[in-house]
Amino acid sequence: MGQPTPARKDMDWWRSAVIYQVYVRSFADGDGDGTGDLAGVRARLPYLAELGVDALWFNPWYLSPMKDGGYDVADYRAIDPAFGTLAEAEKLIAEARELGLRTIVDIVPNHVSDQHAWFQAALAAGPGSPERELFHFRRGRGADGELPPNTWPSQFAGSTEPVWTRLPDGDWYLHLFTPEQPDLNWAHPAVRQEHEDILRFWFERGVAGVRIDSAALLAKDPALPDFVEGRDPNPLVDRDELHDIYRSWRAVADDHDGIFVGEVWLPDAERFARYLRPDELHTAFNFSFLSCPWDAARLRTSIDTTLAEHAPVGAPATWVLCNHDVTRTVTRYGRTDTGFDFSTKAFGTPTDLALGTRRARAAALLSLALPGAVYVYQGEELGLPEAEIPVDRIQDPMYFRSGGADPGRDGCRVPLPWVAEAPYAGFGSRDEPWLPQPADWATYAADLQDRDPGSMLALYREAIRLRPVFGDGPLTWLPAPQGVLAFTRADGVSCVVNLAATPFDLPPHSRVLIASGPLDDQGRLPKDTAAWLRA
Incomplete structure (x- = not known):
């Protein structure tokens, strides 16, 4: 190719x-x-x-x-x-x-904001209206519709707040996030x-x-x-x-x-x-x-x-x-x-x-x-x-x-x-x-x-600026001790990241293109440091 x-x-x-x-x-x-x-x-x-x-x-x-x-x-x-x-x-x-x-x-x-023109129109139109079909309006469960239509969880991590809000007219509307963010009905053309x-x-x-x-x-x-x-x-x-x-x-x-x-x-x-x-x-x-x-x-x-x-x-x-x-x-x-x-x-x-x-x-x-x-x-x-x-x-x-x-x-x-x-x-x-x-x-x-x-x-x-040196090729892992990530994506250019507890002896190379921190006095890659190398 x-x-x-x-x-x-x-x-x-x-x-x-x-x-x-x-x-x-x-x-x-x-x-x-x-x-x-x-x-x-x-x-x-x-x-x-x-x-x-x-x-x-x-x-x-x-x-x-x-x-x-x-x-x-x-x-x-x-x-x-x-x-x-x-x-x-x-x-x-x-x-x-x-x-x-x-x-x-x-x-x-x-979802949209509850101030969006569509939702405001839905509120004004009332239960059973075409305007409410653009969202998820439902009657509630229980003897008088006092319970939410279902038990869906909030999409806010850690939130125990309900995802249904009841209106004075008896309808509930769905909002997987805040009550100010009513969910749209994507089944509606x-x-x-x-x-x-x-x-x-x-x-x-x-x-x-x-x-x-x-x-x-x-x-x-x-x-x-x-x-x-x-x-x-x-x-x-x-x-x-x-x-x-x-x-x-x-x-x-x-x-x-x-x-x-x-x-x-x-x-x-x-x-x-x-x-x-x-x-x-x-x-x-x-x-x-x-x-x-x-x-x-x-x-x-x-x-x-x-x-x-x-x-x-x-x-x-x-x-x-x-x-x-x-x-x-x-x-x-x-x-x-x-x-x-x-x-x-x-x-x-x-x-x-x-x-x-x-x-x-x-x-x-x-x-x-x-x-x-x-x-x-x-x-x-x-x-x-x-x-x-x-x-x-x-x-x-x-x-x-x-x-x-x-x-x-x-x-x-x-x-x-x-x-x-x-x-x-x-x-x-x-x-x-x-x-x-x-x-x-x-x-x-x-x-x-x-x-x-x-x-x-x-x-x-x-x-x-240097990133194009890696070219468009796939990633190939290189041999490395435990705690070290080393790979190449183009002939002669590699990335090495040391997450091990001790410094890492860099593989043979002609040049360090860039490093995230200085090498030690023996030319090794310290812990929590990365370098790009040209072979």
């Missing part, structure tokens, strides 16, 4: 892209009101271009009451005024493209048509791709049976009807040379791969790697399993260390439990940030050396730790719906530090940020790291 033509390779950019996740509310504040906005992003586009990433994924920037960080969408065709205007979004998409940065937007198809129109709306404005939130939840068993753990098929997750929906979406994307990435949390590898068939989604997030502890054997298993899952359908894997929903990498890797579990996120959990930073630097080189696409959550390139938010400032509904058992996700959403000497570390100029920044936040500022060749920012920039 010959080399791909430049045009073909450009169309397949998503197969090996580095994609930067922008949580607009916390990225950069252009107007000084304490909330990040599109003006702030536009001003920082040169920074993102210099970082070397290929695309930007934006969390929802649509009109929203912000009951769940924008994942409660009131209007998909309008930008929330806190962020800017539709015209600004169009300028941002165009300006980013001029710098070689593609744009991926976030679609939330499982108008729901399908509306979302295909939304996709066209954004593709026509120049976006290159769409990230699909909670992609395995849309379809529900129309009988709404009770949930029974282990019963197959599941009445609310991974229903077979979903695949017809995504085949229709794929036709829309293909018409616009667009791509999809799905948020698909599924333990069954075969069922996961179905979403990545050639006529469905292009890619899906890899949660196995994100949640894997800092353990060589388990990381290797996660990598092998991920590649094996994707191989039958020819889809590229994705690799991600952190996102807007999970504990930041530096903090997670600095704890005794380095995996990811909501039960281990409690305030006050002992954390060794120096250790976590060493491991996060090594993990960055590991993830960027793997075959497929890599996602970088904003602030990871600065080595930001998780912030502990004062209880009276917490905004995440996950905290409230768990009765405080889960600290929520605000700790990874704290506004970024840009300029050490500026107010609020350069995030904004006038008002206090919507979430408080820790006292030492300015020490992580991008302007300081820009001048430090040993900084996390410098490491990410150089690694992303």
Whole structure:
């Protein structure tokens, strides 16, 4: 097989892209009101271009009451005024493209805001109306309908809150997340048509791709049976009807040379791969790697399993260390439990940030050396730790719906530090940020790291610049002692990561292309350190 033509390779950019996740509310504040906005992003586009990433994924920037960080969408065709205007979004998409940065937007198809025009019309229309058929309205159980229609669980981890809310007229409506996020009825043709129109709306404005939130939840068993753990098929997750929906979406994307990435949390590898068939989604997030502890054997298993899952359908894997929903990498890797579990996120959990930073630097080189696409959550390139938010400032509904058992996700959403000497570390100029920044936040500022060749920012920039040396080839494991990961993907270039307790003698090489930390005085790779080598 010959080399791909430049045009073909450009169309397949998503197969090996580095994609930067922008949580607009916390990225950069252009107007000084304490909330990040599109003006702030536009001003920082040169920074993102210099970082070397290929695309930007934006969390929802649509009109929203912000009951769940924008994942409660009131209007998909309008930008929330806190962020800017539709015209600004169009300028941002165009300006980013001029710098070689593609744009991926976030679609939330499982539910809308309770302020969405459809739901407001359904409330006004009353029981039995056509407007209510767009959602899941039901009469309750019990003598007077006082019991919820079924026993489905909330999709917020740790939450024991009900997923049904009763209205004064006696109807109950379904919301797998908060009561302000009513679930749509995807068996209704108008729901399908509306979302295909939304996709066209954004593709026509120049976006290159769409990230699909909670992609395995849309379809529900129309009988709404009770949930029974282990019963197959599941009445609310991974229903077979979903695949017809995504085949229709794929036709829309293909018409616009667009791509999809799905948020698909599924333990069954075969069922996961179905979403990545050639006529469905292009890619899906890899949660196995994100949640894997800092353990060589388990990381290797996660990598092998991920590649094996994707191989039958020819889809590229994705690799991600952190996102807007999970504990930041530096903090997670600095704890005794380095995996990811909501039960281990409690305030006050002992954390060794120096250790976590060493491991996060090594993990960055590991993830960027793997075959497929890599996602970088904003602030990871600065080595930001998780912030502990004062209880009276917490905004995440996950905290409230768990009765405080889960600290929520605000700790990874704290506004970024840009300029050490500026107010609020350069995030904004006038008002206090919507979430408080820790006292030492300015020490992580991008302007300081820009001048430090040993900084996390410098490491990410150089690694992303060098990443093409690995080529497009498959991963081949190299012989290595227990606790060491070593593999090659192209003739003469390898990645070595030492998770063992003792330094590792590097295999024969002509040059260390990049290392996450210095070698020891005998030229060995220390513990919790990674290097890329040319043979």
